[in-house]
Amino acid sequence: MASGEPVQITVSMWSWEGLARLAFIAQQFGYEYADLQLSGDKFALFIVPDPSQQARERAAQNRARYPDASDGGSLPPVVPDAIDLLKARMVVDSGSQYTDKLRMGLLVFVLTTFAAAIGFRLRADTGAVVIVGIVWAALMSLLPVVLVISRRYRAKHTAQLLAAGFTPVTDRSGRLRYVPPGGQLPGHGNPFAGGA
Template structure:
């Protein structure tokens, strides 16, 4: 991820309003880096979602005194961060925690039933082309092969969520369910009622 996305986000943060940010590829690691830099300059990570084909994070102004002090210090130390100046050193451990948090949230957007339905619908759509072009035998075989992947994908998603949940628990994060019923992890100092 280039610094261009970081600088664009920092300029938008200058308004003091919540900001949605994404990288060119929208990878969770790139989004985690954006969240890290937002935290260095007075914002905090508030969630991740999919917008079209890209993943996007939402960052909001942080109100706790420690975050404000860190932001003030970093704006003084890195006055050109939003343009072409230097940026703070990237903390890979902090980025790994953000990456786990973003990955967990994106992996739990849908329940397993919803994932099963979406995958079945999508794989059926993919099998229509071969069925129309080559007939029922080829199309049906292709569909069966795709459907055989469904349990593998569900197990892989469970493992991915469990791996990220374990990392977040080890970092002191608290599991909660948000207003929409989605499981999330809040940082150690966050109020679960937010």
């Protein structure tokens, strides 16, 4: 980040809270959250320089207050409300990356592969085939439940963003994103704007 260039952070072990904290700290040093996308079995977090005067002033103040931050020293205190909003943006952004139809197809593929792996471990006798068939059917019956829970989770976070004054906009790739009050899509012409 010291170079002032866009940054992509790829993580496999994650939590919404941890990713939101990471983006929040980046904001304290002159960056802004741009996007969160699922890439294979990992998440890619995109942060870009924030060219606003307020961001530059905040970054200069925090660099002076926390000179050892880049070496593992103390960091600016976390603001829980800001973390909650970043988390909501990340949930909505990652949820809008795929359509429900594509998400269903991916889940069918993953669960079928999982059931096949169980069958492989049990060997290919008749009993194993029956067990794998039952496990596969049980997993498939859970798909609608998973999709409903996912939609409700995204709807809850979308409502949180709207209540905070965020505006829905469609980015260049056709994804529905939410812009902070008085803001625009992150990146301001940067290569990570509107997704990478």
